[in-house]
Amino acid sequence: MRRKAIWVCLWVGAVGCVGGGPDGDFAELVTEQGESLVTLEIERLRSEAELMRGLQGRSSLEDGHGILLEFMEPSQLCVHNEGVEFPIDALFFDERNILVAVERGIPANDPTFRCHAETQRVLEVGGEASQDSWVGAQLILR
Secondary structure, eight states: OOOEEEEEEEEEEEBBBOOEEEEEEEEEEEEOOEEEEEEEEOOOOHHHHHHTTTTOOOOOOTTTTTEEEEEEEEEEEEETTTSSSEEEEEEOTTTTBBBBEEEEEEEETTTOHHHHHHHHEEEEEEEESSSSSTTTOEEEOO
């Protein structure tokens, strides 16, 4: 089953979406040693309708902001940036909120799928706002 999220299209197999709406929460990435790497204001997308809408219609993501796509259980998640007029980075997290993969600089309007297995959340931020060295960091939501 394919579910199109506006700026990204997520292929989630039979995995459903967690209910809820945008919370205006914060997300912090922290190293194993407890060092804060970045704190972002996020919009949490959980319902199928929210995931379908995604970033479509937005002209950009402000610095220090992101969109967190949350699913009920781990699966292979795939993202692309077709139909979005700005580049993004996609950060893939497992069920323990550990960053397992970073896709940096996904170009605007890029239809190429980027997939990662056993992921449950994807954090989208403005292009080139993340670092590959962040893999292994923990996502803390507040």
